[in-house]
Amino acid sequence: MNRPVLIGISGGTGSGKSTIAQEIYRKFGEECIAMIEQDSYYKDQTNLSMEERVKTNYDHPDAFDTTLLINQLRYLIEGKNIEKPIYDFSLHTRKEESIKVEPRDIIIVEGILVFQDEELRNMMDIKIYVDTDADVRIIRRLVRDINERGRTVQSVIDQYLNVVRPMHMQFTEPTKRYADIIIPEGGHNKVAIDIITAKVKQLLNK
Template sequence: MATEEMMVIGIAGGTGSGKTTLTNRLKERFGDEVTVIYHDNYYKRHDELTYEERCLLNYDHPDAFDTDLMMEHIRDLRAGKSIQCPVYDFTVHNRSDKTVEIHPTKVLIIEGILIFENKELRDLMDIKVFVDTDADVRILRRILRDVKERGRSLESVVDQYLQTVKPMHEQFVEPSKRGADIIVLEGGQNVVALDMMIQRIYGHVYGTHVK
């Protein structure tokens, strides 16, 4: 696949903003024509630390991610090469030994809270979408997700939110929306924005508009 044939879409926004819902709806609509890679899977490996020490790391700072590896993988996909995407295990706060082979497709979606913070990474994207959602809604969604899906205690989720998530959002995530082409309220629940993105992707994949 030639480089120019791949459309790269970045979907950013704060924790619990609705990024994944929007991404999933696009993936459901276009199936195998769309590949998704998550910035979360590129958290740096910390085998040298104990679990307790890893729990204390700031996972909402740009330095927590191996963004250079992610950019290398995006360039490989655009060049028509497959990649071995790392897999992050949130239950142990560390990258696992597994990787997932990802093949190039016509559309690549990159999702993450901080993907617009890095200009070099932003420049690899054709469309940049920032999902903007009220802070109260986001924290409630994060609590439900981390307790149900990631095995965290309510106390640990609230502590992490107050100590790192909220201040890092204000320092890095919120300002990064200036790098977006489109700001979408409420993510996948925003039917108008979703329809607009479907039209754009459909035109790129099939060379025509949705009928």
């Protein structure tokens, strides 16, 4: 097995990272791609009380177990299976169960801060930053957090203004400079998707 092609996809919350990832996934198929979401690698907090857990700043680099993410990517590159963690946002900690991920020709690593850590960033063959206007992103986050994470409208707005936006400006937005490709408007940019697909095919054929 040749070394897999690692694709990093970053951008702010609600930017369309997952849409880009799914478009690439659709182009190549399940048998070719392993999906690694940075959200799965939030630190285990079973040692903390619920009162302490709810204070977690999920938009700060310290919230992630980046060491585990890097180690598991190395295993996949070496052709070994991994057990990808599952994070429970209602309990603010990692679940006991995990998801088995097998090595694939293409590994997609997707998350708001996947370019923030130099070691992680340097593992990637293609770095994509999805650049979407803030008003679109907050609407998408609002819908997601209400429907998928049981949040109230006010709690999502408060979190966005007090935590998400300042963290985005401090940590996520500056990593745009590391991107090989910057995609405006996420998964709706078909030309960018075609360019990425062609590049991935070129790397796979080497």
